Amino acid sequence: MNDQGRRILLGRVAGALGLRGEVKLESWTEPRLEIFRYQPWTLRDAQGRERLVEGVRGHEQGKHLVARFPDVDDRTAAEALRGLEIHVPRDALPPPKPGEFYWVDLEGLRVVNLEGVDLGNVSHLFSTGANDVLVARDSERERMIPFVRPQYVTDIDLATRTITVDWDPDF
Incomplete structure (x- = not known):
């Protein structure tokens, strides 16, 4: 990138x-x-x-x-x-430590679930205090997915610009 x-x-x-x-x-x-x-x-x-x-x-x-x-x-x-x-x-920012990411580097990445269903692209992330939340948007809706690894966010691949999540597309 x-x-x-x-x-x-x-x-x-x-x-x-x-x-x-x-x-x-x-x-x-x-x-x-x-x-x-x-x-x-x-x-x-x-x-x-x-x-x-x-x-x-x-x-x-x-x-x-x-x-x-x-x-x-x-x-x-x-x-x-x-x-x-x-x-x-x-x-100007130092490289993130292994397994860590700057939120800004995740913005725009494609979000797919374990079945390969496209859930949109990362719009932004925010903190709730309890955990961080990834917001994925497509042309029809916005999904708020807890940024909890590995429970919901199972893989982040910067090379393919894809985040894989364990998330029901209807939720």
């Missing part, structure tokens, strides 16, 4: 914190501080405008991740960053 030019959403600016230009970040990396490792970032606003930034520093503070952007020195400038999405090139 060619990841050149492909970007991954790793977090977003949640809002200003204090008076000196610091912001709260939401980070979807694990552990969450790893987000600072993948710079430069492409910041994208709600209108799709983008800009590149690097040199962002940060730390954990209680339940928050706190960041300081270069040239952001007061609350007004920090508040202007609220809502910006943080994207990085896919190839």
